[in-house]
Amino acid sequence: MKIHFTLNGQPVELEAEPFARLAPILADVLGIASVRTPCGIGRCGACMVLLDGRPVNACLVVAGKVEGAEILTAEGVADAAKPVIDALERHGAVQCGYCAPGLLVSLAAAHRGTGDMKAEDVEGLLTGNLCRCSGYAGLRKAIADVFA
Template sequence: MQINLKLNGKTIKEEIADDLLLIDFVRKHGCYSVKRGCETANCGLCTVFLNGKPVLSCSLLTARANGQEVTTLEGLQPEAEEIGSFLAGQGAEQCGFCNPGFMMNAIALFRENQDPTDEEILEYLSGNLCRCSGYEGQLRAMKKYLAWKKEKQEVGA
């Protein structure tokens, strides 16, 4: 099957197998932040944006992305670096395996809701499996990041 999609802003036209999962497609194209964890759409490690909305690439056929825009963490470097520094600063990175999924979902959350409550943050990030932490570091990091963004906007205004 012939597909035509944008991956991190780059147009890709390619012949693919009908059963190719999006996770395998993006990794083939060098997007190694997208990780294979559970393969059952339960861990969040394979999160990508499809037309700006988070989806689990381990459960989506590449054919479904035909004509669409796919964005991985590699395509969101400025935002990812900011959020990543707050995760590291709060000791939330631990082994780091889950960080790309957390960052993708945090970026999606902050784009939708710039002033979420603790409960909303935890709910939005609940689909991300982290075996190292109790999610307290991630919550602290997200709250500090939001406070920093708010202060930055107030100073810049």
């Protein structure tokens, strides 16, 4: 089937099986470096994207569901998420960087979604983003900085 959507502000048209997963389409077909596909079952958050403004695990979304949608990846939210990126850097919140794009997408969604969100609420939103090397201390400090 032919699908049409907007990716990071640019129109995309491509052929895909209706039940093909979005994460490999973005990563392997369209070359989006920030979309990673380690688990493929929605547990790690490394493939997190914004789909019509909502953070979703792209490995769980099928191509047939993105017709006409707006998709933003870490590349697409980077400019708007500058305060989040600065806080992550300032507090050494990211070590190896593998989880960073998914974390950034989730934090960017929280940052642009509401001005009255508290750090505790944001931490709850990140339950779907796993980081295996940071210990989360720097991440908690960065969240406190941005959402205090």
